[in-house]
Amino acid sequence: MAGEGAIPPVKGPALQNRLADAFDVTVRPTAGEAPLVETLANDLRAVVTTPQELPVDQQPPMVSDRLPALLDAMPVSPLAEVLRPLARDLDWYQIFDSSHTDPSLAGGLMAGQVIGGRGKLHSKDLYLGLFLLAPHVTYPLHQHAALEIYHVLSGEIYIRHGREKLSMHVTAGEHSVTPPHQVHELRTGTEACLIAYVWTGDLTGENWWWEPQEDGSWDRVCWQRQPDSSWKVTRREPLSESEVLRAGDG
Numbered sequence: 001m002a003g004e005g006a007i008p009p010v011k012g013p014a015l016q017n018r019l020a021d022a023f024d025v026t027v028r029p030t031a032g033e034a035p036l037v038e039t040l041a042n043d044l045r046a047v048v049t050t051p052q053e054l055p056v057d058q059q060p061p062m063v064s065d066r067l068p069a070l071l072d073a074m075p076v077s078p079l080a081e082v083l084r085p086l087a088r089d090l091d092w093y094q095i096f097d098s099s100h101t102d103p104s105l106a107g108g109l110m111a112g113q114v115i116g117g118r119g120k121l122h123s124k125d126l127y128l129g130l131f132l133l134a135p136h137v138t139y140p141l142h143q144h145a146a147l148e149i150y151h152v153l154s155g156e157i158y159i160r161h162g163r164e165k166l167s168m169h170v171t172a173g174e175h176s177v178t179p180p181h182q183v184h185e186l187r188t189g190t191e192a193c194l195i196a197y198v199w200t201g202d203l204t205g206e207n208w209w210w211e212p213q214e215d216g217s218w219d220r221v222c223w224q225r226q227p228d229s230s231w232k233v234t235r236r237e238p239l240s241e242s243e244v245l246r247a248g249d250g
């Protein structure tokens with residue numbers, strides 16, 4: 001019989017509950033991370049979401065080229081198994097506008113929201129989704145007010161929490177937690193990387209990239225979230241000493 005044995009896709013509150021349950025058992029924080037991860041887990045369970053149907057057009061070529069192999073290589077975990085059947089069916093988009101940065105960088109960073117403005121579950125208070133990075137991409141030092149977790153689903157990544165810090169090597173099944181305003185950088189090696197991300201707390205639509213200047217000083221450049229969840233540059237300012245301290249880079 002057609003469809004026999006097929007598992008119907010989980011939607012609405014059942015999907016949110018399943019994501020929250022899977023997050024709890026998949027993400028095992030260190031003692032130091034525990035309070036922030038508990039905040040993320042509680043917010044994921046409690047946030048009010050509304051199911052929405054989004055037109056899923058053709059995926060960006062980077063996604064259709066890279067996603068299948070990343071999903072094939074994805075180790076089994078409760079969170080991976082909730083996300084696996086959704087991954088190809090998300091409204092994938094290029095995160096950063098190509099006109100303000102190196103097109104190979106902008107074209108190498110793609111997102112597909114499960115919870116968020118363009119997610120299967122609409123929310124303005126928490127974002128959860130998949131983040132796909134091409135090989136040989138450095139997402140430069142940046143900071144935002146949201147509390148963020150990256151759980152690597154497939155591949156590997158190097159994450160640095162400050163200009164003078166060493167990178168952490170984060171492989172499939174591992175995670176990094178970034179507190180609000182903490183400056184951080186992501187770098188891929190020879191392989192692409194698939195990450196599950198959660199943003200919660202202050203979702204102010206500003207993402208500040210730090211840029212070294214020719215005279216040795218630093219600026220920070222503001223990317224502003226657009227209604228379609230992508231980002232555009234709106235202004236820049238010198239990086240102040242107080243901002244450096246707030247960013248955990250003092």
Ligand SMILES: [Fe+2]
Nearest residue numbers: 144148178184
């Ligand atoms: Fe971030």
